[in-house]
Amino acid sequence: MSFIRTLALTILLGLLLQLVLPWWGIALAGAIAGAIGTRNLLSAFLAGLLGAALLWGGYAAYLNDLNQGLLAEKMGILLKGVGANGMLILTAIVGGIYGGLGALLGCWARRLLRPGKA
Amino acid sequence: MRYALFILTLILAVILVIAGHRNHPFGSALPPLGKLLDPFGGFWQNAEPASAPKSQVIDLPGIKEKVEVVFDERLVPHIFAANHYDACYAQGYITAKYRLWQMDFITRAAAGRLSEVVGEKTLERDRLQRRKGMTLAAERTLKAWSDNSEEMPFIEAYTAGVNDYIASLKPADYPLEFKLLDYAPEPWSTFKTALAAKSMAETLCFRNDDLQSTNVLRMLGDSLYNDLFPDYPPGQTPVIPADTPWPFTPVTPHQTAPAPPPYGDLIRFALPNPPPFIGSNNWAVAGKKTTTGHPILCNDPHLGLSLPSIWYEIHMNTSECNVYGVSFPGTPGILIGFNDYIAWGETNVSHDVLDWYTLTWVDEAKTEYLLDGKPRKVEYRIEEIKVKGRQAPLLDTIKFTAWGPVVYPDPASPYHDMAMHWLSVDMPENQDFHEVGVFHRLMCGHNYEDYYQALSGLSSPAQNFVFASSQGDIAMTVNGKFPIKADQQGRFLQQGDQSANGWQGFIPYEQIPRVKNPAQGYVASANQHSVAPDYPYYYNGGFDMYRGRLINRLLSENKKFSPSDMMAMQNNTYSIQAEEGLPALMSALDTSSLTPIQKDMWNDLRGWNFYFDKNKKTPAVFYRWLTRSYKDTFDEWYTSPDSNYLDYPDMWRFVALLKDSPTHTLFDQAATGKREQARDIVTQAFQAISAELADVYHDDAFDWRSEKAVRIGHLAGIDAFSQLNVDIGGHSDAINAVKKSFGPSWRMVVSLGPEVKAWGVYPGGQSGNPGSPYYDSMVGQWAQGNYNELLFVKSADALREHEQFRITFQ
Numbered sequence: 001m002s003f004i005r006t007l008a009l010t011i012l013l014g015l016l017l018q019l020v021l022p023w024w025g026i027a028l029a030g031a032i033a034g035a036i037g038t039r040n041l042l043s044a045f046l047a048g049l050l051g052a053a054l055l056w057g058g059y060a061a062y063l064n065d066l067n068q069g070l071l072a073e074k075m076g077i078l079l080k081g082v083g084a085n086g087m088l089i090l091t092a093i094v095g096g097i098y099g100g101l102g103a104l105l106g107c108w109a110r111r112l113l114r115p116g117k118a
Numbered sequence: 119m120r121y122a123l124f125i126l127t128l129i130l131a132v133i134l135v136i137a138g139h140r141n142h143p144f145g146s147a148l149p150p151l152g153k154l155l156d157p158f159g160g161f162w163q164n165a166e167p168a169s170a171p172k173s174q175v176i177d178l179p180g181i182k183e184k185v186e187v188v189f190d191e192r193l194v195p196h197i198f199a200a201n202h203y204d205a206c207y208a209q210g211y212i213t214a215k216y217r218l219w220q221m222d223f224i225t226r227a228a229a230g231r232l233s234e235v236v237g238e239k240t241l242e243r244d245r246l247q248r249r250k251g252m253t254l255a256a257e258r259t260l261k262a263w264s265d266n267s268e269e270m271p272f273i274e275a276y277t278a279g280v281n282d283y284i285a286s287l288k289p290a291d292y293p294l295e296f297k298l299l300d301y302a303p304e305p306w307s308t309f310k311t312a313l314a315a316k317s318m319a320e321t322l323c324f325r326n327d328d329l330q331s332t333n334v335l336r337m338l339g340d341s342l343y344n345d346l347f348p349d350y351p352p353g354q355t356p357v358i359p360a361d362t363p364w365p366f367t368p369v370t371p372h373q374t375a376p377a378p379p380p381y382g383d384l385i386r387f388a389l390p391n392p393p394p395f396i397g398s399n400n401w402a403v404a405g406k407k408t409t410t411g412h413p414i415l416c417n418d419p420h421l422g423l424s425l426p427s428i429w430y431e432i433h434m435n436t437s438e439c440n441v442y443g444v445s446f447p448g449t450p451g452i453l454i455g456f457n458d459y460i461a462w463g464e465t466n467v468s469h470d471v472l473d474w475y476t477l478t479w480v481d482e483a484k485t486e487y488l489l490d491g492k493p494r495k496v497e498y499r500i501e502e503i504k505v506k507g508r509q510a511p512l513l514d515t516i517k518f519t520a521w522g523p524v525v526y527p528d529p530a531s532p533y534h535d536m537a538m539h540w541l542s543v544d545m546p547e548n549q550d551f552h553e554v555g556v557f558h559r560l561m562c563g564h565n566y567e568d569y570y571q572a573l574s575g576l577s578s579p580a581q582n583f584v585f586a587s588s589q590g591d592i593a594m595t596v597n598g599k600f601p602i603k604a605d606q607q608g609r610f611l612q613q614g615d616q617s618a619n620g621w622q623g624f625i626p627y628e629q630i631p632r633v634k635n636p637a638q639g640y641v642a643s644a645n646q647h648s649v650a651p652d653y654p655y656y657y658n659g660g661f662d663m664y665r666g667r668l669i670n671r672l673l674s675e676n677k678k679f680s681p682s683d684m685m686a687m688q689n690n691t692y693s694i695q696a697e698e699g700l701p702a703l704m705s706a707l708d709t710s711s712l713t714p715i716q717k718d719m720w721n722d723l724r725g726w727n728f729y730f731d732k733n734k735k736t737p738a739v740f741y742r743w744l745t746r747s748y749k750d751t752f753d754e755w756y757t758s759p760d761s762n763y764l765d766y767p768d769m770w771r772f773v774a775l776l777k778d779s780p781t782h783t784l785f786d787q788a789a790t791g792k793r794e795q796a797r798d799i800v801t802q803a804f805q806a807i808s809a810e811l812a813d814v815y816h817d818d819a820f821d822w823r824s825e826k827a828v829r830i831g832h833l834a835g836i837d838a839f840s841q842l843n844v845d846i847g848g849h850s851d852a853i854n855a856v857k858k859s860f861g862p863s864w865r866m867v868v869s870l871g872p873e874v875k876a877w878g879v880y881p882g883g884q885s886g887n888p889g890s891p892y893y894d895s896m897v898g899q900w901a902q903g904n905y906n907e908l909l910f911v912k913s914a915d916a917l918r919e920h921e922q923f924r925i926t927f928q
Contacts, residue, residue, distance in 0.1 A: 022289070023156035024135050060157040067165035071294075071889030075161055077838035079149075091155045091162070098138065098152060101131045108124050 003047050006037030010051030010099050026052050026095055030102025035110045037103070044107035045100045052099020057092030064088060141300035150300055159290040161297055164889040170922040176286075178927045180278045181207050185927040190909055190920040193884035193892045196433040198914050202558070205434045206272040206450040208927055210279025210306075213430055217447040217886040218284070218303055219293040220426045223833055224448060225310045228317035229253050230503065235301045237506040248501040249516055249525045251543040252320065256312040259553075262546035263312065269450075269555035273308050276450035280306035294888055295834060314448030315553055319542040321421070322579035325660060326472040329536075330765035332611040337754075337764070346767045346784075350651050351663055352774075355670040357582050357596055357643040358631040360650035366629050368654035371604045371622045397645030397662055398465035398862075399688070399853055400584040401669055402592040405871075407639040409680040412871030413586035416684045417454055417463025418862040420855050423830040425840060425894055427882025429864045433910065439562040442876065442910045444864050447886075451557040454866060456876055456910075459564045460587045461868040465643045467580035467596055469659040471541035473621075475521045475614030479535065487519060488615045494520060521614055537614055539621075541599060542578045551575045566591045566634060573597045574627050582643035588870045594641035596631040596648040599624045605656045625655055640673045642666065644853075663770040664694040664851035684867045685877065689903035690853040695769060696728040696737075699744050702776040706800040715815060716808045730822060730854075732847030735815065738825035739807065741849075746803040748772050751796075753787050776800070822847055829859050830881055830897065832888070839888040844881075846901040854903075865905065877905035 010033040017025035030048035038044050064072050064084070072084035082090060137143040138152020154160045183200040185208045190196065195212050199205040214221065226232050230247030232240035247253075263270050284303050296303060335343045398419040405412045421428050429444035432452060443455015454463045480486040486493040496517040503512040517524040521537035546552055551559070552575055559572035569585045573595055580598025585591070601608070601621035612619045631649045633641060646666035648657065672687060673679075700723060712720060719739050726736040749756050751772060755764050775782055780796035787794050814820040828846055832839035848856030855861060861881065868876040881900040885892035899906070911917055914924075 018156070018158040022139075023153050023159055024139070025158075026156070027131070027135060056155070056157055060155075060162045063157060063162045063165045066167035066169070067889060068168045068891075070168070070891060071161065071165040074838045074888055078836060087155075091157060094138070094151055094155045095157075097134070101127075101134065105124075105128055105131055108127070112120065112124060 002038035002040075003043045006033050006044055006047035006103060007051040007054075009033035009037055010048050010103060011055045014052060014055045014099065024098065026056065027098040027102035030099035030104075031106035031109075034103030034106025034108075036106075038107065039111065041104060041107055041111075045104040048103020048106075049096040049100030051103075053092040053096030055099070056095025057088060060088055060091045149298060153300075154297060161294055161889070163290045164294040164297070164887055166885075166887060166890045168891050173923045173925065175926045175928065176211075178207070178211070178279075178282050180275075180282065181927055186914050187212060187925045187927070188914050188917050189922045189924065190917060191922060192431075192895070192906060193922070194431045194433065194909070196435065196909065196911070196914065196917055198435045200437055202436050202438050202562075203271055203275045204927075205436045207275040207279040209432060209434065209445065209450055210276035210281075211283045211927070212279075212432075212925070213445065213447050214280040214283040214306070216884060217426055217430055218280075219295040220833060220886050221280070221306070221310070221314070221448045222303060223295070224317055225313040228313045228320065229256065230501070233503060233505040235299050235506060238508075241503065241505055241512070244503050245501075245512075245514055246525075248503065248514060249523055249527065250320075250324075250538070251516075251523050251540065252313070252316055253501065254499065254523075255316045255319075255543040256309060258543070258545045259315060260309050260312040262548070262552055263308070263554070265548065267549070267555060268551045269558055270308075272450045272558060273311050273554055277306050277308050277311065293886065298836075299834075311449055311554070314446065316542060318446065319579045322466050322581075323468070323471050323542060324540065325468065326470060326474070326540075327660075327765045328470075328472075328474045328609065328611050330763055331609055333760065333763050334765045335610060346771055347765070348771075349658070350647060351661075351768070351770055353667070354647050354661075354663065355667050356647045356649050357594060357666070358633045358649045358653075359636050359638060359641075362631075362633050362636070362649075364629075364652070364654055368629065369602055369623065369626065371602050371607075371656075397468070397665075397855070399642075399644045399665060399669060399855070400463040400465050400582065401640060401642035401673060402461075402584050402586040402594070403673060403679050403684075404592050404635065404639045405590050407673075407678055408869075409678045410869055410871055412588065412869065413590060413592050414679060414681060414684055415456070415461040415463060415584060415586040415592075415868045415870065416688060416866065417465075417584065418688050418865040419454065419464060420861055421863040423828070423859050423861050423863065423881055425830055425832050425882055425888075426886035427863070427880055429880050429882075431878070431880070431884060433908075434561070435912070440910075440912060441561040442908055443866070444878075444880070449554065451554060452561055453557055454864060455561070456868045456870075456874060457561065457563070458588070458874055460560070460569060460585065461870060461874075461876075462560050462563075462569065462586075463584050463866065464581035465584075466645055467582055467598060467648060467659075468645055468661060469580060469598075469600060469648070469657045470608055471578060471580070471599075471601060473539045473608045474611050475519075475537045475539065475619065476611060477519065477524065477535045477537055478613075478615045484517070484535070489520060490615070490617050496524070499523075519614070520617070521620070536611070541601065544577075546577060549575055552577070565589055566593060569593065569595075582645075582648075584641060584643065586868070586870055588872065588874065591635055592641055593634040594632065594643060596643075598630075600630060600655070600657060601625075603656050603658075606658075607656065609658050629655075638674065642669045642673060644669055662851070663768060665853055665855065668692060668694050668853060681867050681869045681875070681877065685865075685903070685905055687853060688862070688865050688867070689848075691730040691848050693728050693730055693849050693852045695744075695773070695849075695851045696726070696730075696740055698777075699769075699773045700726065700728070700740055702773050703740075703743055703747065703800055703804075706776055706780060706796045707804055708797055708801040713808070715812050716804065719804075719808055719811075719815065730847050730849035730852050732823035732845065733821050734847075735821055737822040737847075737849065738820070739811065739815075741825075742807040742810070743800075743804055744769070746807055747776075747800050750787065750799045750803055751775070751785055753789070754784075757789070826856075826858055828856055828861070830894070831859060839893075841881075841894055841897050844897065844901050862900075865900070867905070874910060876908040876910055878908050879905050 013029035034044040072087040076083040185199040230244035400417040402415040433442040441457040443452035478488040526534040556575040577599040585593040644665035645662040828844040830841040848854035864880040866878040883892040883895040
């Protein structure tokens, strides 16, 4: 359950933090979720990665749908021809990496600071 | 150990965050990926919903009364304001909302400030802008506007509107290009509006070839030079009809033609020039020659085809006037348009208003130069150029003489010590109004008298202003400040040690070329010569040979023209260059031993009607053949190591040589032992192009459209945001003057009378955002030659069927 909890926390905190912080708010959201969620490093990383990827990819997909794919198509050409869908996948991956790294570091920091409870 | 690994991971994370935040992180070609892809703040935020936005009410403390802006189906704003001040305020806000990055980019490019956001790549370009005096010109213009000019309140209102919009932006809302180049919008200013005006002047009247002409004069000698570069081409139909009288006593220039200074060698120096004949068509037909019984006015200015488009379509309705047309982002008002009473439009005059002078230095440090025998000190202006990635800005010291800046700084060149005098840098005269005021007066004009008064405020860039009124008048004015010159003055490099070599004042406003209601029943201009040779003032410049003649030919037909005839005319691809050039080429061709493919080409060319239609092959063959023959004839130019520093004869002159002097020595090629004539050159060129085209000629894919590959390029050169290979025909010397990246940037037809009706289209769209469906929504329509009926209404209620949404400012 703590995997799901960490994942949900990443999404929820990400949503809140990104309203006030620049883009790296997603890494911070992962870090906080990792620090108060699962105690397993791998599970924290994966939960942060998946949560952030869902948040970035999902929101981008929503905006893309309203835009009928117009801009993603052009940005896909600009970024080495990855295509419109490629832009969505790239967005999810990049968001996921920052969220996942954040969660890993958050979880890890807590384990280092409070080793007794590991 | 556990800590070390953690810290390592933390460092990796920090590096990744920095990489995701910076443009070109660690020297790579990557954009700031984290920042750019973030759907909450990055490019996804510029992916505009395809559905119509919701109406908004916005509080702007700066406006005086409530303003309603109704957006129609094409996103054209219809501004309903109580007064002109508020209308300009709203125009600033709305234009920034749709075109902010374009406004920033144009003014940065003009001021030489691109390197601030681009880096080293644009540094030399920026330096050159400063050295040409662009920032000084804008400072002087702003000074003139600020000294009691009537347009200043409108410029200030517009500026406040732009700045209110910028202040409302969060980083997530920045236009896409700011995010890609990773910088933030800075506040607008009245100075930036002055820069926008100077950028237009640079495009339209910077072109000069004094040095190139001087070189060719040296190369050819007087007699051959005058033969190849005559003052006035035979057969031209000038902007002002040839039988127009000049009922005035001209101001006589006090001096005759100055000889070019004694330079024995070529001048290996040339500034990047705007393209030749950057131009346009406009005409007005009187009611006696129209199906409506009232005047019809047409204008299609040809400029660089770009996205975002150069024009922003707008309708402004105030208690003072109801006016519709196109505006230039960065400038308040409407530049080409119409109201309930009059319509107006412009083409470029292209007189030479930029002259070069040699300098005679007094001292080795070049701090003083001789003028009329007395030493004069240079003045210094220090330009500070910020460069992205550099700690300290570059400081460039520019020397200014009485003539103007010493542009070229490289002491390694023996020819760098020359000063440039360009009309657009001169301190404007003290007047009640200037360029922005000219258009505000036209916007609210009622009749010819208002038009006459309005035009008196314009100094540069000079334009052929066409005019028509619902009262039934038509008129044309070759309008601007024109230096009084002695015969031939300003064609070549001049000696800067005598003040007598300067301009001898300006032609008085009453004496500039103009015509009102000529007997022929129409007026027309297409960048050709302004007047017949009997006009009592000398001028030189670069003039189109073909479009004006065709327009005159078509309009002089004995028929009545309808608005749709006028639209067809604006899209006409017929070429007099082909009509005259092809027979000249064909009669010079040796047809005794044509190969099968050459026979096919020959037969196709024989059947050609001289229309540059997109789906024909013949225009491509003709144009290749003509240009190849031209280049082989003027091989002395093209094979010269100094080919970049030479002036080239006009194409019409080449065609005349083919026809009239086929044995001219110019046709002889230096590299061969043989003595060539026109016949040899033309035949050899035909063989060469038929070899080039042998493999593709019978392909369906090969046609004029594919040959020309018209490109409407993004302003920063981003292909993904450009329209490539546009499906359109036309030719630079056809009325539909579509070139590879230049062409009709706005086509407008206005039918005057008790009820004014108008049609228009431009190759772009109302939004500057590549993520908007309105970014390039009119390109297809423009290429097809279709028009929009312009919604010229008197009240917001009349737009009910067309309203998408509205913004209320209060």
